[in-house]
Amino acid sequence: MWSEVIEYLKDASLVARIQKYFGVKIHYTQSRKEYCKENLLSEIHDTNSRNIKLNSNIFLLKSEGIKENGYTATEEKIINVNVYTDDKQKQSSNIYNTNYTITNYFWYYLFLFGTVLGDEIFYSTFIPFWFWNIDGAVGRRVVLVWAIVMTIGQILKDIICWARPACPPAVRLQDKWSEEYGMPSTHAMIGISIPFSVVLFTMNRYIYPISIGWTIATLWCTIVCMSRLYLGMHTVLDILAGLLLAIALMIPLVPIVEITDYYVLTNIWALAILIALSIGVIVYYPCSKKWTPTRGDTTMVVSVTTGVHVGAWLNYNIGSMSAPTKSPPYDIIWPSYPMFGCMILRTILGFCSILATRAACKSFIYGTICAILKINSKDIKKSENYSENKNKILIDLLHKYMTCFMIGVNTVYLLPNVFTMIGIERPTFYTEI
Numbered sequence: 001m002w003s004e005v006i007e008y009l010k011d012a013s014l015v016a017r018i019q020k021y022f023g024v025k026i027h028y029t030q031s032r033k034e035y036c037k038e039n040l041l042s043e044i045h046d047t048n049s050r051n052i053k054l055n056s057n058i059f060l061l062k063s064e065g066i067k068e069n070g071y072t073a074t075e076e077k078i079i080n081v082n083v084y085t086d087d088k089q090k091q092s093s094n095i096y097n098t099n100y101t102i103t104n105y106f107w108y109y110l111f112l113f114g115t116v117l118g119d120e121i122f123y124s125t126f127i128p129f130w131f132w133n134i135d136g137a138v139g140r141r142v143v144l145v146w147a148i149v150m151t152i153g154q155i156l157k158d159i160i161c162w163a164r165p166a167c168p169p170a171v172r173l174q175d176k177w178s179e180e181y182g183m184p185s186t187h188a189m190i191g192i193s194i195p196f197s198v199v200l201f202t203m204n205r206y207i208y209p210i211s212i213g214w215t216i217a218t219l220w221c222t223i224v225c226m227s228r229l230y231l232g233m234h235t236v237l238d239i240l241a242g243l244l245l246a247i248a249l250m251i252p253l254v255p256i257v258e259i260t261d262y263y264v265l266t267n268i269w270a271l272a273i274l275i276a277l278s279i280g281v282i283v284y285y286p287c288s289k290k291w292t293p294t295r296g297d298t299t300m301v302v303s304v305t306t307g308v309h310v311g312a313w314l315n316y317n318i319g320s321m322s323a324p325t326k327s328p329p330y331d332i333i334w335p336s337y338p339m340f341g342c343m344i345l346r347t348i349l350g351f352c353s354i355l356a357t358r359a360a361c362k363s364f365i366y367g368t369i370c371a372i373l374k375i376n377s378k379d380i381k382k383s384e385n386y387s388e389n390k391n392k393i394l395i396d397l398l399h400k401y402m403t404c405f406m407i408g409v410n411t412v413y414l415l416p417n418v419f420t421m422i423g424i425e426r427p428t429f430y431t432e433i
Helices: 002-009 012-021 034-044 087-095 105-116 121-131 136-160 184-200 210-230 236-266 266-283 293-318 337-372 376-384 390-421
Strands: 024-029 054-055 060-061 077-080 098-101
Touching: 002 184, 002 236, 012 024, 012 210, 087 121, 105 121, 105 210, 121 136, 121 293, 121 390, 136 184, 136 236, 136 293, 184 210, 184 236, 210 293, 236 266, 236 293, 266 293, 266 390, 337 390
Parallel strands: none
Antiparallel strands: 024 098, 054 060, 060 077
8 A cells, every 4th residue: 555655656647747737738749760669669578588688778689570660680789769767757758758838937937936945046145144134043053954954865865866757747847956866855855944943943032923934934845845846856755755854853953953052152072073074974975876966065065054153153262252131032123224224235245255255265276176186177177077087076075165164154254244344233143142
């Protein structure tokens, strides 16, 4: 029974039905060449010969009597066809090409926005904005939960190695993450961990209607999860597994992070352990059957988190941070016009500085590492083969870790001090312990 339920939930046809329901009209077209390939596949599966060898996308035919377009193979012949591990995927993919038409642009743009909520663009804007304009103490906790949940999800992807939904019968509206494996959906894990951890860490810290927080978090999570199905990037099983795994992780994580935040902020050894763990995750990251960008994405996540906590530790140890004079819960301070103007200035100046940091660090660190290893940086940048070029993997991971680490430090340490110097600081920033 459970195996049938699992097969149903991981079926790409279910994804295709969801896509059609939200206005994606899928077109299947059949070409003569593909039709001949499908006939050939049927005959191959019907034959009793043991001399057929599968290698990647090649059929090696040695048996007499196997025909392709009326030709009888009396000698060894190699024929290129598409080979799939799943019979349904193999059958449909050899017969059909897919195209699609969007008939409802409301869902299209809503789900495009939803998928951005789990993208690097969102992380790069949401995290700095939260620290500069809302609450640093909550920000540190949310970032740590995000990093742990995301890292575990990414590692499991490269251990389980389940492919994304077959196209056809589904259609893929986005190719950005197509090289990654699909199980579990890290978008779903982030879609539930970020908004719900924000609510959990603020509900006892600020006075506001908690029901509004739960409603926003639920809508946030729903839009993110449905966007992955709509775009054809995940099966229903991927989404459900991601949600359940994130919930299971957050039950112990939220109270642990709440307790340990002060120790990481004030204790050098706790911070050293965090740095060592972030490096260990990257060094001992499990290698999958093929190269995927998940290791690089994980490097970005753990390095930003480490940089954020190093920046907070620096603020505390130079004496900038002090304990608040009043215990929570606090009233929410809604910005006046001058405060709103300062918020806009902080945001614009901050993002420009982060972009400059990223560009400068990327160029300097990349060139420095290549010079130390005596490698031509231009050749490394031009190379696209990660699986065979070990130097490219090493250099990319090192420069990504160091660049994102500096962005995290600047977000929490350097830029708030600059804001203070020019008089546009957020007044409560240095009391959020």
